[in-house]
Amino acid sequence: MNNSAELFVALQRILPKHFLSRLIARAAESKQPWLKNMLISRAIKTFNINIQEAASDNLDDYKNFNAFFTRALKPGVRPIDTSKSSITSPADGAISQAGPITKNRILQAKGIDYSVSRLLGDSSQAEFYQDGSFATIYLSPKDYHRVHMPAAGKLVSSRYIPGELFSVNDKTAQALPGLFARNERLVCEFESAELGRFSLVFVGAMLVAGIETQWSGFEHPGPGAVRETDHSGDSLTFAKGDEIGRFKFGSTVILLFPQQSIDWGQKIEPYAVVQMGEEIAQMSSK
Numbered sequence: 001m002n003n004s005a006e007l008f009v010a011l012q013r014i015l016p017k018h019f020l021s022r023l024i025a026r027a028a029e030s031k032q033p034w035l036k037n038m039l040i041s042r043a044i045k046t047f048n049i050n051i052q053e054a055a056s057d058n059l060d061d062y063k064n065f066n067a068f069f070t071r072a073l074k075p076g077v078r079p080i081d082t083s084k085s086s087i088t089s090p091a092d093g094a095i096s097q098a099g100p101i102t103k104n105r106i107l108q109a110k111g112i113d114y115s116v117s118r119l120l121g122d123s124s125q126a127e128f129y130q131d132g133s134f135a136t137i138y139l140s141p142k143d144y145h146r147v148h149m150p151a152a153g154k155l156v157s158s159r160y161i162p163g164e165l166f167s168v169n170d171k172t173a174q175a176l177p178g179l180f181a182r183n184e185r186l187v188c189e190f191e192s193a194e195l196g197r198f199s200l201v202f203v204g205a206m207l208v209a210g211i212e213t214q215w216s217g218f219e220h221p222g223p224g225a226v227r228e229t230d231h232s233g234d235s236l237t238f239a240k241g242d243e244i245g246r247f248k249f250g251s252t253v254i255l256l257f258p259q260q261s262i263d264w265g266q267k268i269e270p271y272a273v274v275q276m277g278e279e280i281a282q283m284s285s286k
Contacts, residue, residue, distance in 0.1 A: 028065040028248065039065040047142035053077050070145050070212075070246045078144070080241030080277040087262055087281035088240060089274040090150045090200060091253050092143040096173060098135035098268045101256070106134050109174040118181035119201065119254070121161045121226055125189065128197060131259040135268060135280065136180070138168060138252050146246045147202065147253055148276050151283075153190030155236040156197070160186050160219055160227040168205040168252045180254060186211050186219055188244070194283050195261045202245060203252040213245040241277055260284050 030036055037059045044051055051057045055072040062068040081088050097107045104126055105113040117126040139145060163184040166172055173179055184204035191197055202211045211219045215236050216229070238244060262281045267274070274280060 028069070031064050033060070036062065036064045036068075040068045043069070043141065047140070049142050053144070066248050069248055072146070073144060078275060078277045080148075081279040083279065083282075085194075085283045086240075086279040087150050087257075087283065088148075088277050089137065089280045090255065090276065091137055091139055091145075091147050092275050093137040093139040093253070093273075095268055095270055095272045095274060096136040096138045096170070096252070097270055098264055099133065101129050101132045101134050104130060106136075106180075106254075108136075108177070108179060109170075112174070112177050114178040114181045116256070118178065119185070120187050120199065120256075121159055122187075125187075125199075129199070129256045129258055133257045133262055133264065133281075135255045135264070136252060137255075137274065138170070139247060140169075144276060145248070146243050146276070147200070149190075149238045149240050149242045149244055150200070150255060150280075151190075151192055151195060151198070152240050153192040153195070153198065153238060155188060155215065155231045155234070155238070156191050157189045157231055158186060158213070158216070158229045162224050162226070163204075165204055168203060180252065186213070186245075188213075190238075196258050198258065198261070199254075199256040200244075201254040201256070202247070203254060204247075205251045210248045211245060211251075212248075214243065 028039070040059050040062060043049060043065070053073050055074055056062070059068070062071070097109070099107060101116060104116050106116055106119065107113050116129055117123040120126050161184065164182045166176060166179055166183055168179065168183065176182075180203050186202040187199060188201070189197055189199045204211060213219065215231070215234070261284055263284050264281045265279060268280050
């Protein structure tokens, strides 16, 4: 761990991360035209956001900064791979890590791994992914922030787990063990005819003003008890590429697949850039 990474993590430890996130959330929800347009303009310039891909490039069309940050894209700019056997990226971003799940552990960064049981908040669910595969996708502030299905499936359960709000960028990932299992997160498990069960985990981060899903809306953040929901009796079935949720700032999505269910493509390696809808893996023929 280098000195700058140590200092960056040490600073985060003492910062009131939940308070800062709530404060930013208030500004991001403001409908004052001068404030929200200033925030949007600065974000576009600072993060080099490609506004030409957005469904609207008129700042007045966005009621607040969060509406811009979770903006829709123009039809066709993120085509969904149509191959029946493909697994597609659920989001725009960069691959942090991807590969096998070994002895209930996921690789976070070089020399650092963490527990699948802790990530999911359920040891019996974690056993299902023993010797399976995972991919961690980091969404930076410049990225499209809606999350889509990597494969067709039915939502069977969700689990909101309160936690910290550390940054999830590469510097923190390389310096803070168990980062993704410490942060606030929403675990979503799906049933797929081709894959069996697979999980998609929304991981919150510092300044993330919230996670929203298609089935429950805004997931209220903050400390408290784990919230579990059984969706097996609900009709929540999604096609590959369907939108299932969104982040209100940069964050991370983690995919978990069972043993011998998928084969990663050659592109899936650390720091590889991916876009929502492109193929990242193939279903295994077994």
